[in-house]
Amino acid sequence: MLLLGLVMALLVAQPDLGQTMLVLGTWGAMFFIAGMPWLWIAVLGALGAGGAFLAYTIFPHVADRIDRFLTGEGDTYQVDMSIEAITRGGWFGRGPGEGTVKRILPDSIRTSSSRLPARSLASSCA
16 A cells, blocks of 8 residues: 555655556456455545545546546547547458558657557448
8 A cells, every 4th residue: 555655655756646547447347256245345435536626626637638538628539539530440341450540640649658558449330
């Protein structure tokens, strides 16, 4: 628990809340599989919901992203490109490496550190 707290503190200080949620989700899944009591799961779930609410109120970029996701207003480039990739890929995709959406994306998005690499995969492999 101490190591988890340290990792969370470092990630929130970034503020890299997405990675924080991934670490917490992985930790929760491991403890669930290890036999964590249901009461702990409920308490930690409530703490997670409270943390999400705090992130929404404290960090303006989190609130902005959530609002844009819910309303569809503002800069929705990432979501629009993801929808286009899934649409172009169809039910079965175009084949590994044959997706076309990656050709219209800027170089910074085509790199391996892409924010949404699933869009390219969806276009290629469905």
